[in-house]
Amino acid sequence: EPFTYRPARALFAGTGREVKVNLAVRRTPKPHVAVKYLEPDFTRLFLDGLRGLAPDGGPDPDYRGRELARNAAVGALALATGLRLQEFSSLLAWEIPPLPSRPAAVPIPFPVPAAIAKGRKFRTTWISYGALAAVHHYLEVDRPATVDGTGWRPPARAGEPLLVTGPDERGGKVNGVRRRWDTLAPAERRRLVAPGGGTCILAAKVGGGPFTAWASVFERTANRIRARHEPRFPHVSPHRLRHSFSMRTLEYLVSGHYRQAAEVARATDRGEGPDAALTLYLTKADPLLVLRDLLGHSTVLTTEKYLHKLDTTRIYREAYECSGLRDGRASDAEAQREADAEFDDGPDGTEA
Numbered sequence: 001e002p003f004t005y006r007p008a009r010a011l012f013a014g015t016g017r018e019v020k021v022n023l024a025v026r027r028t029p030k031p032h033v034a035v036k037y038l039e040p041d042f043t044r045l046f047l048d049g050l051r052g053l054a055p056d057g058g059p060d061p062d063y064r065g066r067e068l069a070r071n072a073a074v075g076a077l078a079l080a081t082g083l084r085l086q087e088f089s090s091l092l093a094w095e096i097p098p099l100p101s102r103p104a105a106v107p108i109p110f111p112v113p114a115a116i117a118k119g120r121k122f123r124t125t126w127i128s129y130g131a132l133a134a135v136h137h138y139l140e141v142d143r144p145a146t147v148d149g150t151g152w153r154p155p156a157r158a159g160e161p162l163l164v165t166g167p168d169e170r171g172g173k174v175n176g177v178r179r180r181w182d183t184l185a186p187a188e189r190r191r192l193v194a195p196g197g198g199t200c201i202l203a204a205k206v207g208g209g210p211f212t213a214w215a216s217v218f219e220r221t222a223n224r225i226r227a228r229h230e231p232r233f234p235h236v237s238p239h240r241l242r243h244s245f246s247m248r249t250l251e252y253l254v255s256g257h258y259r260q261a262a263e264v265a266r267a268t269d270r271g272e273g274p275d276a277a278l279t280l281y282l283t284k285a286d287p288l289l290v291l292r293d294l295l296g297h298s299t300v301l302t303t304e305k306y307l308h309k310l311d312t313t314r315i316y317r318e319a320y321e322c323s324g325l326r327d328g329r330a331s332d333a334e335a336q337r338e339a340d341a342e343f344d345d346g347p348d349g350t351e352a
Helices: 039-050 068-081 085-089 130-146 212-229 238-269 276-284 287-295 300-306 313-326 332-341
Strands: 004-014 013-024 108-112 123-127 162-165 169-172 177-180
Touching: 039 068, 039 212, 039 287, 068 123, 068 130, 068 212, 068 238, 085 212, 085 238, 108 130, 123 287, 162 287, 212 238, 238 287, 238 300, 276 300
Parallel strands: none
Antiparallel strands: 004 013, 108 123, 162 169, 169 177
16 A cells, blocks of 8 residues: 555534545645846946946945955856856866967866866866956966965864975876876865965965855855945855856857857758758757756756756847847847738738
């Protein structure tokens, strides 16, 4: 018997009798969970807040924070890469990709070491030129002033210091033994001591140690913006920046996806390309597959379920409309007029 019952007494027409009541209940569906992300205008407000700036771009006279370059660089990195908190707070200074010699509109590949990734699965995401330039500026100017020459050592409860010598982009000697960076777990990385002193973690705090309290920094920044400038500004957690990356990246992918699709369709209409060209393109460059790899999801089904909680309808609608306009198709207003005309019948019931 798959069900559980309890005894009860039923009363009908003045007569009572003993009955059994089935305790099974139909499960109620969970309410749809709306994943929150930052729209572009709020993203700009947030990054300006991390820099200690007011909404107009000028210095915020009431702000008394420190390490503005560090906070802004890491905040921009999180928004531009979609890294999780453990991932971007465990990056080493030597793991940041080199900055291209010239600004580029296309994203720059950004490897995520397996040792700090969720599920210990290596992946490559990407980063914008502007965000990478901000990180390099922090590495070259502000970070050395914080860590160089400090006598920082990890606390005794974390374990013995791991002294690094001869570091490069792939690895270095750790206590005299050559190690690859991608084999070091987050706890080991926080014990690394650079040759010139201080932590090897990308983000450093006063005194030379690693800085990892990003949830607090982001929340305080959001609270300050909400209290002084924009009452509608939401709470910001590290994972909300990942959601914002997902939406921005999907918009980037879909707009390019539909642009290429419109161009292929136009060439096909002129007889300049086979009908299969569009299908081939859609198969090889599906935005969901690209986003799956960037986010590190195990399957595209995970990405689909994740995006189901985001407002993606607008992205696809706007991308389709833009691609149609570029391809010479009717505008939204023209399409509406054509649809309305379908219901304009003449006096005798024929089309007007």
